[in-house]
Amino acid sequence: MTEATVNMQQQTLSWLDIVAAIVAVLLGTGAVAELLAFFVGESSSARVVTASWLLLYAWALLKLGSGDQLQWLAWLFRYRLLLILILAAAAASFLWSIDAALTMRRAVHFIGTTLLAFYLGYRFRFGLLMALLAGILALLMVASLVAVVVLPDLGIQIYEGKLVWKGVFPDKNTLGFSAAVLLLMLVVIFGAVRQWGVRLILLAGMATALLVLIGSHSATSLVAMVVGVTIMAIFFTIARIGMVRFGGIMLLLLFGIVGALFVQGVDLSALFSLLGRSTDLTGREEIWQAVKLLIADHPWTGTGYGTIWSPTPESEWQQSLLNITWTAYHAHNGFFQVASQLGLVVTGLAILFVLQLQIEAIAVYLRASHMMAAILVIGFQTAYLVSNLTEAYFMVDRNLFWMLQIALPVALLRLVETPVVIAPYDVPAAETSHNGRGTIVNHYQAGLSQ
Numbered sequence: 001m002t003e004a005t006v007n008m009q010q011q012t013l014s015w016l017d018i019v020a021a022i023v024a025v026l027l028g029t030g031a032v033a034e035l036l037a038f039f040v041g042e043s044s045s046a047r048v049v050t051a052s053w054l055l056l057y058a059w060a061l062l063k064l065g066s067g068d069q070l071q072w073l074a075w076l077f078r079y080r081l082l083l084i085l086i087l088a089a090a091a092a093s094f095l096w097s098i099d100a101a102l103t104m105r106r107a108v109h110f111i112g113t114t115l116l117a118f119y120l121g122y123r124f125r126f127g128l129l130m131a132l133l134a135g136i137l138a139l140l141m142v143a144s145l146v147a148v149v150v151l152p153d154l155g156i157q158i159y160e161g162k163l164v165w166k167g168v169f170p171d172k173n174t175l176g177f178s179a180a181v182l183l184l185m186l187v188v189i190f191g192a193v194r195q196w197g198v199r200l201i202l203l204a205g206m207a208t209a210l211l212v213l214i215g216s217h218s219a220t221s222l223v224a225m226v227v228g229v230t231i232m233a234i235f236f237t238i239a240r241i242g243m244v245r246f247g248g249i250m251l252l253l254l255f256g257i258v259g260a261l262f263v264q265g266v267d268l269s270a271l272f273s274l275l276g277r278s279t280d281l282t283g284r285e286e287i288w289q290a291v292k293l294l295i296a297d298h299p300w301t302g303t304g305y306g307t308i309w310s311p312t313p314e315s316e317w318q319q320s321l322l323n324i325t326w327t328a329y330h331a332h333n334g335f336f337q338v339a340s341q342l343g344l345v346v347t348g349l350a351i352l353f354v355l356q357l358q359i360e361a362i363a364v365y366l367r368a369s370h371m372m373a374a375i376l377v378i379g380f381q382t383a384y385l386v387s388n389l390t391e392a393y394f395m396v397d398r399n400l401f402w403m404l405q406i407a408l409p410v411a412l413l414r415l416v417e418t419p420v421v422i423a424p425y426d427v428p429a430a431e432t433s434h435n436g437r438g439t440i441v442n443h444y445q446a447g448l449s450q
Contacts, residue, residue: 028400057112097304106306121410176218228383334388
C-alpha cells in the first residue's frame with residue numbers, strides 16, 4: 001500500500017467522523033451512562049447508551065466500507081489474524097455458554113466495540129486521534145473535580161469505609177486509570193513540543209490528572225502510571241543517546257517478566273500494603289482462588305463470553321460456580337477473566353496478540369521515524385498490562401481501555417508507509433521508508449489541517 005493511498009484514506013474525514021470519535025470515547029469511559037443515570041435514571045440511561053453504541057457500530061462499518069471497499073478487511077486479515085480468531089471464539093462461545101442469550105448480546109457488543117476501535121485507528125491519523133483522546137479525558141478530569149466539589153453524591157463514593165473520588169466515571173478505578181492514561185499522553189506531548197507556553201499548559205494538565213489519580217485512591221492505576229512513565233522516560237533517554245536497539249531488547253525482557261506475573265499469579269500484597277491498602281488486595285485473593293478453580297473445571301471452553309462476570313438479579317449461577325456469597329463484576333485480573341469465559345486456548349491467543357502489539361511498537365521504535373508515537377504506544381501497553389494484574393480491562397466490550405489497545409497500535413502502523421509487523425504468520429518485506437519528520441506534534445498539526 002503506497003503512502004499516497006494511506007494518506008487519502010486518513011484524510012477523508014468528515015465532521016461526523018470527529019463527532020463519532022468524541023461520542024465513542026465518552027461512551028467508552030462510562031461517563032455518559034453515569035451522568036444520565038444520575039440525572040434521568042438508570043433505565044433511561046441504559047436505553048440511550050445502548051442505542052448510541054449500536055449506531056456507532058453501524059457508522060464504523062459504513063465508513064470503513066465506503067472509503068476503500070474491502071481493503072480494510074484485507075488489512076485486518078493480514079495484520080490482525082489473531083484478533084479475528086479471538087473475536088470468532090467469543091462469537092461462537094454461545095454454543096457452550098451457561099447463558100447463550102447473554103453471550104450473544106455481549107459478543108455483539110464486543111465485536112462492535114473492537115470494530116469501532118479499529119475504525120478509529122485505521123481512519124484517523126495518530127496525532128489527531130491522540131489530540132481528541134487527550135482533550136476529552138482532560139475535560140472529564142475537570143468535570144470530575146467539579147463533581148467532587150459541587151455534586152458529591154455523584155463524584156464521591158465510599159470504599160472500604162473511606163470517601164474516595166470517582167468523579168463522573170462509574171467507579172474510582174476507571175477514574176484512576178483514565179487519569180493515568182491522560183498523564184502518559186501529556187508526558188509524550190510535553191517531550192515533543194518546544195514552546196514553553198504550551199509546556200506550561202501541559203504541566204497544568206499533568207498536575208490536574210495527578211491530583212485526580214491520587215484522589216481516586218486507585219493503587220493499581222498509580223502503579224501502572226509510574227511504570228508506564230518510567231518505561232517511556234527510559235526509551236526516550238535511550239533514543240537520545242543513540243542506543244535504540246538496546247531499548248527494544250530491554251522492553252521485551254520487561255514485558256516477558258510482567259507477562260510471567262500473569263501466569264504465576266504473583267503475590268502483590270506487599271506492594272499494596274506499602275501503598276496503604278489491605279494485604280488481601282481488597283478481597284482479590286479470594287476471587288482469584290475461586291476463578292482458578294472455575295478455570296480448572298472449564299479449562300478448554302470457559303463459561304461463555306460475557307456471562308460469569310455479568311450477573312443479573314435473576315441469575316444465581318455466579319455464586320454457585322465461584323462458591324462466593326457476594327457479587328463480583330470482574331475477575332480482578334484480565335487474563336484470568338478471559339480464561340474463565342473462553343478457556344485456556346483463547347487465553348493463549350490473547351497473550352500472543354498482546355505480544356504482537358508490543359513487538360510492532362518496538363519495530364516502529366527501531367525505525368526511528370515515528371519514535372515519540374511508538375514510545376506512547378509502548379508506555380500505554382505496558383501500563384495497560386500492569387493494570388490488568390489486579391483489574392480486568394482486557395477484552396471487555398464497550399470499554400475505552402480495550403478500544404485504545406486496538407486503536408493506538410493500528411494508528412501507529414498507519415503512520416508508516418508499509419506497516420511494520422513482526423508476527424508468526426506474516427513478516428512483510430521492507431519497502432520505502434516514510435519521509436515524515438515523525439513527531440506527535442507534526443502529525444497532530446497535519447491532522448488538524450486536513
